[in-house]
Amino acid sequence: MxxxxxxxxxxxxxxxxxxxxxxxxxxxxxxxxxxxxxxxxxxxxxxxxxxxxxxxxxxxxxxxxxxxxxxxxxxxxxxxxxxxxxxxxxxxxxxxxxxxxxxxxxxxxxxxxxxxxxxxxxxxxxxxxxxxxxxxxxxxxxxxxxxxxPAKWHGLKDVEKRYRERYVDLFANPAVAEVFRARTLIVQSLRRFLDAFGFLEVETPLLHSIRGGATAKPFDTHHNALDLDLILRIAPELHLKRLLVGGFDRVYEIGRTFRNEGISTKHNPEFTILEFYMAYATHEDLMDLVVDMIRAVDADVRVRFAGLTGDRTFDLQADWKRVRMREAIADRLQQAGQGEVPETPWTQALSRDAIYDEEAFATACNAIAPKLDPAAQKQLSHCETHGERVFAVFELLVEPDLTAMYRTPNGAQSAPVFITEFPWEVSPLARRNDDDPSYVDRFELFIDGRELSNAFSELNDSDDQAERFESQLRNRERGDDEAMDFDADYIRALSHGMPPAAGFGLGVDRLVMLLCNQPSIRDVLLFPLLRPEAE
RNA sequence: GGGCCAUUAGCUCAAGUGGUAGAGCAGUGGAUUCUUAAUCCAUUGGCUCCAGGUUCGAGUCCUGGAUGGCCCA
Known part of the structure; x- marks a missing residue:
């Protein structure tokens, strides 16, 4: 029985x-x-x-x-x-x-x-x-x-079962259902904010014939009637910018995006992205807008879901720092000297001046490489230009310590930080800086050390864009299987004239994790991808 | 991809150094019927993730595999 x-x-x-x-x-x-x-x-x-x-x-x-x-x-x-x-x-x-x-x-x-x-x-x-x-x-x-x-007192605890039988998880564990209600509120709040600024919500194709808008491996699929190989989109970016050409000056899309990569507490093969594009604005303007947007969303969540939003290691009311990438590296070196963050092979061998001296920087990188773990060595060995090296050093040296480096005045919580001035080589769709064309007008937003957003002033020079696509193709020949395709129709669209604009992308799942204190992306996805159960 | 850990009843969990696999809840039968994890009496329920191996004897030790978690990449 x-x-x-x-x-x-x-x-x-x-x-x-x-x-x-x-x-x-x-x-x-x-x-x-x-x-x-x-x-x-x-x-x-x-x-x-x-x-x-x-x-x-x-x-x-x-x-x-x-x-x-x-x-x-x-x-x-x-x-x-x-x-x-x-x-x-x-x-x-x-x-x-x-x-x-x-x-x-x-x-x-x-x-x-x-x-x-x-x-x-x-x-x-x-x-x-x-x-x-x-x-x-x-x-x-x-x-x-x-x-x-499940037992009424203990609920359903088995993590695998909770994900596989989310329907049970939801009715047996009310706290789980609460997270998903908060998620919906967050998405509604994002929409409300952008709608109020006159942005038009649009839907662009999920089925793409070429990959663009991001560097990532796609999922392959096929359309039978046209006998056409297709991929699931890795980003909506290039379609949304075509709409700027078309005269929609403020557009956004919130939708599913697919990247054929590993699964972790921060990655699911399908995830939700928010992208918006705004004509007659710069990435500087977007930083101001984004601070307001995320604070507004957070305020909405805190009112309705106070139980999820307490005990934070970061403070959204703090000043959001703006730090140029090369200065972030310099900050990292300086703080290591003051004992605020750990010494590493980098902090021993690099100096502030070397960051701005291509030859000295390359020499230092070569000297340090043997002391690094194999993955870091591999990443460095793929760098051929100064810009690529700067980006690699940022990722390897600075990113892991961002929470320690940028704090609230009393030091109790981490402060959000915009990292700006990315090398052009790692930014194939961003506008070059007028004063220093080897860098682009771009930022990434880090909150609690987690990369949440990527944004830039948009590249609307069709010749420059064509060169960037060519550069991507060369990367592919070098073995980079995440490089973008050459999108001739996008070049044609730009050739018709795209207004000056800035665009912004946000990982919605990661925002939910952040605001609702959820450690794993699976805790904010109703049905995270798992291997099918064996018979 | 690598390392560590987990997998025992429907659920939550126990079972020194290898020695008959157990509890609470749920279920079943009964009592009670203003309870807050209701209570009381009785009671059913097991391919211990899978496949091999060591052993007189394996939930426990060994090898391989599956799935999941965490960390690293």
């Missing part, structure tokens, strides 16, 4: 006995409506309000005209004569005594299993312990569950 099959059979037998009583195990005859929904919501919120519950009548103080209220949802616990019913708004309990029910309802109640969906109706009362309960005068079976729910 206790293997899974036997537990299921026990419940199937009860379903059969329901039929004998003339009750369908899976009925769909009882319908909700806005009024009932509102009554249920109000009831559940009332149940959580101790003071308000104190004003409810006891069972024996009820008057005949006491209004009956509906409570419907999943039964998650039985305690004495009480049922605890879970709803999207929270839990509330019902006092179900057979002698208050019709003979038929009492018979149906006997066939209740935990996790079944039910409806009770009756007056709201105060129990002897001061809690709210719906004193059931009516009981209806609304839906059978054939599998037993």
């Amino acid at each position: 206790a293997t899974e099959d036997e537990l299921r059979q026990t419940r199937l037998n009860k379903a059969e006995r329901l039929r004998e009583l003339g009750v369908l195990p899976y009925p769909n005859t009882w319908r909700t409506n806005p009024e009932l929904e509102e009554q249920r919501r109000h009831l559940v919120l009332l149940a959580a309000d101790e003071e308000a519950c104190a004003k409810l009548p006891l069972e024996d103080e009820l008057t005949d005209d006491a209004p009956h209220v509906p409570l419907f949802g999943r039964v998650i616990a039985k305690r004495g004569p009480f049922l605890v019913i879970r709803t999207p708004h929270g839990d509330a309990q019902s006092l179900v005594r057979p002698d208050s029910l019709s003979e038929r309802d009492a018979a149906v109640l006997k066939l209740l299993d935990l996790a079944d969906h039910v409806l009770v109706e009756g007056p709201a009362i105060r129990t002897k312990t001061g809690a709210l309960a719906v004193s059931a005068r009516r009981y209806e079976h609304l839906g059978k569950a054939l599998l037993p729910p």
